[in-house]
Amino acid sequence: xxxxxxxxxxxxxxxxxxxxxxxxxxxxxxxxxxxxxxxxxxxxxxxxxxxxxxxxxxxxxxxxxxxxxxxxxxxxxxxxxxxxxxxxxxxxxxxxxxxxxxxxxxxxxxxxxxxxxxxxxxxxxxxxxxxxxxxxxxxxxxxxxxxxxxxxxxxxxxxxxxxxxxxxxxxxxxxxxxxxxxxxxxxxxxxxxxxxxxxxxxxxxxxxxxxxxxxxxxxxxxxxxxxxxxxxxxxxxxxxxxxxxxxxxxxxxxxxxxxxxxxxxxxxxxxxxxxxxxxxxxxxxxxxxxxxxxxxxxxxxxxxxxxxxxxxxxxxxxxxxxxxxxxxxxxxxxxxxxxxxxxxxxxxxxxxxxxxxxxxxxxxxxxxxxxxxxxxxxxxxxxxxxxxxxxxxxxxxxxxx
Amino acid sequence: xxxxxxxxxxxxxxxxxxxxxxxxxxxxxxxxxxxxxxxxxxxxxxxxxxxxxxxxxxxxxxxxxxxxxxxxxxxxxxxxxxxxxxxxxxxxxxxxxxxxxxxxxxxxxxxxxxxxxxxxxxxxxxxxxxxxxxxxxx
Numbered sequence: 001x002x003x004x005x006x007x008x009x010x011x012x013x014x015x016x017x018x019x020x021x022x023x024x025x026x027x028x029x030x031x032x033x034x035x036x037x038x039x040x041x042x043x044x045x046x047x048x049x050x051x052x053x054x055x056x057x058x059x060x061x062x063x064x065x066x067x068x069x070x071x072x073x074x075x076x077x078x079x080x081x082x083x084x085x086x087x088x089x090x091x092x093x094x095x096x097x098x099x100x101x102x103x104x105x106x107x108x109x110x111x112x113x114x115x116x117x118x119x120x121x122x123x124x125x126x127x128x129x130x131x132x133x134x135x136x137x138x139x140x141x142x143x144x145x146x147x148x149x150x151x152x153x154x155x156x157x158x159x160x161x162x163x164x165x166x167x168x169x170x171x172x173x174x175x176x177x178x179x180x181x182x183x184x185x186x187x188x189x190x191x192x193x194x195x196x197x198x199x200x201x202x203x204x205x206x207x208x209x210x211x212x213x214x215x216x217x218x219x220x221x222x223x224x225x226x227x228x229x230x231x232x233x234x235x236x237x238x239x240x241x242x243x244x245x246x247x248x249x250x251x252x253x254x255x256x257x258x259x260x261x262x263x264x265x266x267x268x269x270x271x272x273x274x275x276x277x278x279x280x281x282x283x284x285x286x287x288x289x290x291x292x293x294x295x296x297x298x299x300x301x302x303x304x305x306x307x308x309x310x311x312x313x314x315x316x317x318x319x320x321x322x323x324x325x326x327x328x329x330x331x332x333x334x335x336x337x338x339x340x341x342x343x344x345x346x347x348x349x350x351x352x353x354x355x356x357x358x359x360x361x362x363x364x365x366x367x368x369x370x371x372x373x374x375x376x377x378x379x380x381x382x383x384x385x386x387x388x389x390x391x392x393x394x395x396x397x398x399x400x401x
Numbered sequence: 402x403x404x405x406x407x408x409x410x411x412x413x414x415x416x417x418x419x420x421x422x423x424x425x426x427x428x429x430x431x432x433x434x435x436x437x438x439x440x441x442x443x444x445x446x447x448x449x450x451x452x453x454x455x456x457x458x459x460x461x462x463x464x465x466x467x468x469x470x471x472x473x474x475x476x477x478x479x480x481x482x483x484x485x486x487x488x489x490x491x492x493x494x495x496x497x498x499x500x501x502x503x504x505x506x507x508x509x510x511x512x513x514x515x516x517x518x519x520x521x522x523x524x525x526x527x528x529x530x531x532x533x534x535x536x537x538x539x
Contacts, residue, residue: 078501120499155500186499337518341510344501 004311008318019323022287026327026377027334029280034369035335036273038362039346040266042339046181046353047262050075051255053180055132056103056223057232060093060239060248061085071221072254076351078155078183080109080121082209085245087217092243098230099239103130104219106195110166110188111207120156121187122166124195132223133189141175145191151175155185164188167201181347181355224248262352277376284380292316292384299388309389316385317378324377328370336366410526411465414479417522418457421486421515425451429511431490431504432497443504446494450512453486457519469530476527483520487513 012019054075061071062085073079087104094102106124125133127145137151145151150171152158162173171190179185190198199215210218224239226232232250239248292299299312307315339346340356347354356362431447434440457479464475490496490512496504 078499118499118502157495157498157500159498186501337514341514342506344506345510348501348506 004314004318007315008322011315011319012322018291022284022323022377023327023330025280025284025287026324026373027331028276028327029324029376030328030331030369030373031335032273032276032280032331033372034332034366035339036269037365037369038335038339038357040269041357041361041365042181042343042347042354043262043266043350043352045355045357046347047255047259049180049355050182050258050353053136053182053184054251054254055135057226057251058224058236058239058248059251059254060089060222060224060243060246061220062089063245063247065221065247071249072257074107074121074183074187076183076258076353078121078186080107080119082107082109082220084210084213084218084220086213087219089243089246090219090222093222093224093239093246093248096235096238096242098227098235099224100227101129101131101225103132103223104192105130105133105221105223106192106199106218107220108166108195108198108202108209120166121183122195122198123184123187123189124192125189126192130223131225136177136180137175137189140177143174145174147191147193147197148172149174149190149194151177151189153177153185153187153189154179156188167198167205167207169194169198169201179355181353258352265350265352281376281380284377285383288316288320288381288384289387292381292388296388296391299391300394313385313389316381316388320381320385321374321378324374325370327377328373331373332366332369335369407465410522410529411461413522414464414519414526415458415461417515417519418454418461418479421512421519422451422454422458424511424515425454425508429507431508432502441497441504442494443490443496443502443508446490446496446504447508449494450486450489450508453482453489454515457482457486473527473530476523476530479523480520480527483516483523486519487516 059071062083065071065081065083071081074081084106090102090104093099104126108122108124109119110122111119123133127134137145141151148169148171150164150173152164152173152175154177156176158173158176164171164173166188171188171194177185177189196215199209202209203215224235226235232252236248236250236253239246299315302312302315303309343354343356357365425447431443432441434444460475460479460482464472467475485493490504490509496502496509499505
């Protein structure tokens with residue numbers, strides 16, 4: 001019995017190159033399933049977050065938003081956009097039938113002369129009319145957003161003194177929002193009077209972002225909530241027909257384009273994982289078949305020495321299980337070293353919302369990957385183990401004599 | 402003359418710091434300069450990390466030519482340097498304010514992962530090289 005316990009390890013140690021090759025194959029199994037699952041789940045989480053973060057049924061922006069940084073780019077990639085329209089369009093939108101609530105937003109991008117070589121998106125909202133930003137703000141800050149106060153996204157480092165200066169306007173950070181996995185994680189939120197003060201300061205510093213619209217009567221986007229009983233698509237159409245120079249998009253349409261991209265990326269990942277699994281499982285089966293064939297005489301000698309058929313099967317299965325588990329542990333660790341530290345880089349490369357699942361889910365996926373890869377490795381050796389147990393020891397030894 | 406024996410652990414301890422150095426100087430380098438040509442602090446964090454990686458690589462090279470006892474000392478030095486290299490970007494030298502920038506998404510994770518692997522390899526080598534070192538007789 002003791003021999004049965006030590007023999008698999010001894011056999012594996014005796015052939016380090018063969019063992020290393022088998023471990024590597026099993027590692028690929030675990031790496032693909034763990035890494036792939038975490039990535040697909042993060043993308044799905046990101047889409048959910050994007051959906052809830054949007055918070056409006058319709059988004060209306062000026063036509064120029066197409067060329068001066070689109071709303072989707074701000075939301076998905078955090079690329080700052082600055083586009084403006086006269087406040088009169090906001091009033092026209094409010095007058096459209098089916099519009100229950102409309103909240104204006106004002107966008108400004110900081111200069112790259114601050115901390116970073118890229119500008120930060122500053123979003124001004126009216127706390128009295130807003131219904132898209134405040135639900136998120138309330139999760140972290142219950143107070144009133146005063147003049148000069150800002151709320152920063154989760155991906156901005158808060159300086160020790162708790163202040164940030166934009167266009168010579170010092171601002172006090174009162175809260176930091178939770179992570180959403182969207183481009184808004186690097187944005188700064190403030191009230192309308194503060195952002196308009198920044199705009200005036202920018203003008204005095206020589207940044208003339210607004211040429212044909214009065215800064216005090218300008219808005220960048222209007223977030224619209226549709227009244228019950230009205231169809232968002234129909235209201236979007238009404239706005240596009242009746243309010244000229246404005247482009248309205250239904251949130252559902254914006255989401256479907258992101259969901260489409262997510263489906264393609266997820267599909268590719270799932271396909272790759274499946275291909276790696278099929279290939280690795282096939283190679284492992286062949287490898288175990290070849291190994292058991294090569295070791296036929298070794299097993300025959302063990303039979304002659306008194307090992308039962310079952311013991312031989314268990315021996316080969318134990319070797320396969322040890323190799324698969326070690327490989328799975330190495331593969332899952334390697335995947336963790338890629339998907340967690342480089343998660344943001346992966347998200348930026350895919351240009352899709354990406355939000356890591358909670359720790360409990362990640363641990364469960366890790367445990368499932370280890371189990372699946374170990375079982376797959378052991379199953380690959382099952383047929384070989386059965387064959388080994390059926391071989392006639394006497395015949396095998398006589399053949400080699 | 403004693404024959405030089407290079408094992409898998411020696412190759413790993415040479416390869417990982419080399420990857421770190423090459424990565425920080427190329428694909429994992431920090432953010433580009435500002436529009437006015439000035440550098441942000443992440444650039445200096447990257448330079449310091451590259452310096453630490455260079456020192457790690459030099460120690461790994463020296464490891465190949467010294468006795469077993471000296472190797473253990475160099476393993477310890479590699480562990481300390483790896484911790485330094487991992488802490489440099491972000492902890493000891495600040496990075497950019499926006500955490501979706503290159504220095505946060507590529508430079509710091511690369512330094513953390515490859516330094517961690519170097520420290521792990523050096524620790525494993527230290528433990529596996531086993532046995533008590535020769536004591537100097539008085």
